[in-house]
Amino acid sequence: MAVISGISEWVIALLVLLGAVLSFLSAIGLVRLPDIYLRSHAATKGATLGVLCILSGAFLYLMLFLDILSVKLLLGIVFVFITSPVAGHLNGRAAYRSGVPLWEKSVQDDLRRDLNKEISKE
Amino acid sequence: MKAQILSNLSLAFLWMAFTGNWSGSGFIIGYLIGAAFVMLLRPFWSAPLYLSRVWAVLRLIGIFIKELIVSSFAVIRYILTPRLAIQPGIFAYHTELKSDWEVTLLSCLICLTPGTLTLEVSEDGDTLYIHAMNIEDVSLHAEQIRNSFEKAIKEVTR
Numbered sequence: 001m002a003v004i005s006g007i008s009e010w011v012i013a014l015l016v017l018l019g020a021v022l023s024f025l026s027a028i029g030l031v032r033l034p035d036i037y038l039r040s041h042a043a044t045k046g047a048t049l050g051v052l053c054i055l056s057g058a059f060l061y062l063m064l065f066l067d068i069l070s071v072k073l074l075l076g077i078v079f080v081f082i083t084s085p086v087a088g089h090l091n092g093r094a095a096y097r098s099g100v101p102l103w104e105k106s107v108q109d110d111l112r113r114d115l116n117k118e119i120s121k122e
Numbered sequence: 123m124k125a126q127i128l129s130n131l132s133l134a135f136l137w138m139a140f141t142g143n144w145s146g147s148g149f150i151i152g153y154l155i156g157a158a159f160v161m162l163l164r165p166f167w168s169a170p171l172y173l174s175r176v177w178a179v180l181r182l183i184g185i186f187i188k189e190l191i192v193s194s195f196a197v198i199r200y201i202l203t204p205r206l207a208i209q210p211g212i213f214a215y216h217t218e219l220k221s222d223w224e225v226t227l228l229s230c231l232i233c234l235t236p237g238t239l240t241l242e243v244s245e246d247g248d249t250l251y252i253h254a255m256n257i258e259d260v261s262l263h264a265e266q267i268r269n270s271f272e273k274a275i276k277e278v279t280r
Contacts, residue, residue, distance in 0.1 A: 045236040085233030
């Protein structure tokens with residue numbers, strides 16, 4: 001039993017630490033990256049992964065050390081997973097539709113081509 | 123599909139009524155016996171067994187977690203390199219998925235894997251415009267999506 005609780009302590013500590021590090025990296029990405037779309041990459045993914053790791057660490061801690069099966073934490077994980085990609089997608093789409101330019105070193109832009117086609121048809 | 127799940131549940135309740143054991147363990151035993159009966163009646167169902175569908179959903183989750191971990195390491199490497207050695211861009215991805223549900227699920231999975239972000243779905247719903255962090259090889263990105271996510275989603279919905 002002591003061995004199991006020792007191992008689970010390590011796993012929980014690593015999960016929470018990994019989540020914190022991932023959130024920190026996504027914050028660095030927010031500062032460093034040059035345009036909206038790239039920053040949106042960093043924000044969406046970093047938040048999702050970091051929050052996921054921290055919440056699952058908390059869930060395991062409650063389950064193994066306090067004998068509480070926290071369904072709220074599981075639901076929280078599911079909701080973050082469902083909502084964050086949609087938020088990222090809508091931010092990017094709204095930015096593109098209102099004409100925010102891509103970074104100047106961007107290579108290709110198929111969407112501009114097809115949108116222009118649509119407009120010329122009308 | 124729905125009929126199979128319903129009959130399995132009703133068999134479980136029938137078992138609980140027979141044994142008079144209304145606890146969780148009684149339900150689980152009854153459900154397993156019901157699943158065995160549903161499998162025995164395989165020739166009479168028009169649809170394939172629903173347990174294979176459950177297996178496909180679990181496989182999709184597994185594939186997703188694998189992609190998530192692999193691609194996050196790639197993005198962390200881009201963020202931490204001193205000069206930004208990336209070439210972002212938007213590429214059009216033609217999908218073979220038909221229903222709204224399938225396309226929504228695919229675009230959410232693409233949004234969640236680091237390095238790609240769905241910007242727009244075309245009017246007819248068969249082209250996704252994906253912003254990629256590093257677009258050095260579009261065909262590679264597209265092939266990856268096609269082989270992993272699209273295949274798994276097709277197995278779930280068909």
